[in-house]
Amino acid sequence: MQIKTLKNYFRISMVGITFSLFLVFYLFSSYIHTNLAISENQKISEALSKQVFNSMYQVMRQGWSREQLQEFVNVTKDSFQGSSYSVDIFRWKKVEELFGKIEQSPITNDVQKVFESKQKFFETDKKSMKSVMPIIAKNECLKCHTNSKTGDILGAVKVDYNFEEIVSSTQNKYLLFSLIILPLMFLIAYYISLKILKRINLAIENFKEKIESVNSVKEFKNIDTTHVEKSFNEFEQIMEGLDTLSKKLKNIAVDKSILEFEVKLLDKMVITSDIIKDWKEYIKDLLQEIHIVLPVYCLITIFKTDEENYEIEIFWLGEPDEDIKKHMEKTSIDMITKYHNLTVIDYSINHNLSNGKYCLSSLTIDDIEHEAKSILLDTPRIGGIVGLGIQSNIEKDSIHSIVIDSILTTLLNLVGSIKAINKYTENLEFYATRDPLTGLFSQRVFRDLLSYEIKRAARHKYQFGVLVIDCDNFKPINDTYGHSFGDDFLKAFADLLKDSKRDEDILSRYGGDEFTVILPESTEREVYTVASRILEKVGNFELEAPDATKVSLTVSIGMAIYPNHSTHAKELFNIADTMMYQAKNQGKNAIRFPSEYDIEEIHKEVEDKSMIVLDAIKNEKIVAHFQPIMNTSDNSVEINELLMRIEIKDEVLTAGKFIETAESLGIVHKMDYIVIEKAFKKINETNYEGILFINLSPKALIIGEFIEKIVNLTHKYNINKEKIVFEITERETVKSFTLLEKFVKNLKLEGFSFAIDDFGSGFSTFHYVKRFPIDYIKIDGDFIINLHKDEKDLAFVKSIVALAKELKVKTIAEFVEDEEILKFLKEIDVTYAQGFYIGKPSPELSVRK
DSSP states (O other), rough: OOOOHHHHHHHHHHHHHHHHHHHHHHHHHHHHHHHHHHHHHHHHHHHHHHHHHHHHHHHHHOOHHHHHHHHHHHHHHHHHSSSSEEEEEEHHHHHHHHHOOOOOOOOHHHHHHHHHHHHEEEEEEESEEEEEEEOOOOOGGGTTTTHHHHTOOOEEOOOOOOOEEHHHHHHHHHHHHHHHHHHHHHHHHHHHHHHHHHHHHHHHHHHHHHHHHHSSOOOOOOTTOTTOOOOOHHHHHHHHHEEEHHHHHHHHOOOOOOHHHHOOOOOTTTTTHHHHHHHHHHHHHHHHHHHHHHHEEEEEEEEEOOEEEEEEEEEESSSSOOOHHHHHHHHHHHHHHTTOOSOOOEEEEEEEEEEETBBBTTHHHHHHHHSSEEEOOSSSSGGGGEEEEEEEOOSHHHHHHHHHHHHHHHHHHHHHHHHHHHHHHHHHHHHHBTTTTTOBBBBHHHHHHHHHHHHHHHHHHEEEEEEEEEETEEEEHHHOOHHHHHHHHHHHHHHHHHSSSSSTTTEEETTEEEEEEESSSHHHHHHHHHHHHHHHHHHHEEETTTTEEEEEOOEEEEEEEETOOOOHHHHHHHHHHHHHHHHHHHHOOOEEEOOOOHHHHHHHHHHHHHHHHHHHHHHTTTEEEEEEEEEEETEEEEEEEEEEEEEEEEEEEEEETTTTHHHHHHHEEEEEEEHHHHHHHHHHHTTOOOOEEEEEGGGGOOOTTHHHHHHHHHHTTTTTGGGGGEEEEETTTTTTTTHHHHHHHHHHHTOOOEEEEEEETTHHHHHHHSSSSEEEEOOOOHHHTTTTTTTTHHHHHHHHHHHHHTTTTTEEEEEOSSSSHHHHHHHHHHHHEETTOOOOOSSSSSOBO
C-alpha cells in the first residue's frame, strides 16, 4: 500500500517504532533475566556439590561402616526428591576393590571424564545444569584406603539442576507485565506524534499559504519568508531556500504577460500590404500594444536618408507638453551627433500622436533623462534605419532590460523593413508608370493609354491624334559633352514639350530621345497646330554645355489620326512612327502627315512581314541564338538566354522585327516550339551543363498542351529540367494573373524554374513577388543603362536588389554595355549581368568558367 500523506506516514512510523522498541526491550530484558538466573543457579549448584562432598569427607573421617555410608548416600539422594536438584555419589575402582560395590546410578560420560581427568566438570544450557566434583584421596584417607595414595581419585559427586520450569514461569510473568505496559507506551507515542504533527502541519500550512499567494513572477519575487512562524529547523531551511530562489528569480524570471507580448510582437512581424501603405499608423498601434504590457510612453525611429540627412519620427502614446517635445528633439539630435561623431546634421523631425486619450502631462524631463533605452547603429540597415529608442518607467532589473533590448532589436528590423518596403513600393509605383529621368509617362503607360483612348473615342465617336517626336542628331551631343549633360538636355527638352502641349494631352518618353503625345478629341488641324508649336519652340531652344557652348537641336515629328488612319493601337503608332522616320529621311526638322499612299505602303510592309513569318515556320528558317549571362562574383558564364531569329538569305532578323506580326497572326507559339527544340538539340549535342533561359510569349499561357510538349522535348533530348528557366515579360502578362499563376505553378511542379523579365517597369511588380514562386528577376534595362550616371536609377536598382535578397531571389541586370556599369552592379550585389559588354547573341552556346 502506498502512503501518500506525511501525517499517515508519521503515525504508522510511530506505531512501528513503539512496537519495535517494546519488542527489543522485552527480548533484551528476558535475555538478561535468564542469564542472571543461570549464573545464580550455577553458584547454588556448585555450593550444593561442595556441601555433599564435604559431607562425604566428614562421614569418611568418622570411620563409618559400609552400611552407614550406603545409608548416607541414599538419604542424600532422597532428600532432593521432588525438587529441581538430583544428587548422585559414585565409587571408583580402588574403593570397590577394598569395600565392594554399592548401588549407584550408571556411570555417565561426564562422570567417566572426571574419573579420568581428576578435574571438576561443569556444563549448562538454557534448561539445565550439571556439576561433577571428584573425590580425591588425602593423607587421612589412606588409613582406610590402603590400596590408594594421596591424589588418587576415590569417587565423584554429581549434581543435576533443571531450572527450565523456573525460567519459563519467570518469562511468562515478565511477558504479562510487558503486555500490561504496552498500551501505555502506545498512548505516550500517540501523544508525542500529535505534538510533532501539529508543528509540522503549522509549518506546511504557512508554506502552502505563501505559495498559493503567488500568481505571477512579480508576486514570487516579492514573496516574504521572514514572517513565517518558527517550526523545525528543516522547514526553516526550506523557507530560507525559497527566499534565496525568489531573489535569484529576480534576475532570470520573465512574467507570462511579457512572454505573451513578445509572441504577439512576433505575430506583428508579418508584414502586410496594409502595413506597407501606412507604416506610421502601424507604429502608433504597436506603441499602444506595447503599453499594455510595459508602460511605454514614447518611441523614436531614426532614419538616415542620405549622407548627412536624418529623418526622426517621434511617436507619443499621448499628448506631451511642448517643453517635453523640444527636449526629446534635442535628446534625439544629441544622440545622433554624439554616436556618429558629427558636429552638424541636416534633419527633419515629426511628432506622431498614438492616442489622444492618454495624458502625458505628468511626464518630466527627468523621466526622459533617466528612463531611456535605445539602440544606435554605426551604419544604416534596411530602410536606412540607424536607431530606435523607447522612453518608459519600466522596472530597473536585468530581465526587463533584456526584454526591452529584445523588443528594440525586433522593432529595429521590423520598422526598418516596413519603411524600406514602403520606400521601395513608392519608387516602384512611380517608376512603373514614369520615366525615371524625365518624370514623364513610360512607354508601357503610353501603350495602355493609347488602347484606352481608342476604346473611348470609339464609344464617344470623336477623333484624336498621335505624335511621335524624335530628336535629330542627339547622339553627337552625348558623345561631345558626356552622358550627364545629355541627361540634363533630355530633361530640359521634356520640360519644353510639357509647355508646348495642351493640358489634356498625354506626353510620354517612348525611349532614348524619342517621345510621344496623345491628343484626345483633336482634329487633323488641331494635332498639326500642336506639332507646329513644338517645332517652333524647339527651334528657339538652347542649353549651355559645361564648356559654355550653346547647344541646340531639331526634331522630326510624325502624325497619325484615329480613326482616319487606323482603328488599332499598334497600327496607329506604327503609322506615326513611320511618318517620323520619313521626316528624318526628308531632311529632318519637319512634320510628316501620312497620305493614302503612305498608308498603303505601311499595310504592304505589314503583309510582307506576315509572309516572312509564315515562310519561316514552313521552311524552318527559325534559328536559335544564345546570349551569355555572367555571374558578377567570379565573371563565369553560368547562363545562356535563348533568342529567336529568322534567317532570310544573308540577313538575320531579330525578334523585334517580326514578333508583333507573329503574335497578331496567332502563330508565335509554333515558333516557340521550333526554337526550343533546336536549342535542346544543341544542348544535347554539345553536352552543355549550364542554365538556359527561354522567353515565352503570353500566348503560351492559353495553350493547354504547351507544358506537356516541352516536357516531352526534355525527355527526347535528355535535358535536365532544373537547368531550364522560363522567362515571361511582366508587361505582357499583367492582364492574365489567374492564368499566369496556374501556368507558373504547373511549370514549377514539373521541375522548371521561373523568371520575370523587365522587372520594375510595370504596374504589377509587387503582385508578382507576392503571388509567384520567382527564382530570378531581370531588372528592366532602362534602369541599368544610366545606372552609373543617374542617382534615381541607382536608388531604384538598389531597392530591387534589397527586395530580392529578402525574398532569396537572384537578380539579373540587362543592358550592361560597359565596364563602368558592370562595376556598379558588382558593388550593389546584383547576381548576374547581361548585355553586349558581356557578350552578343551567337548561334553557339557560351561557356566560361
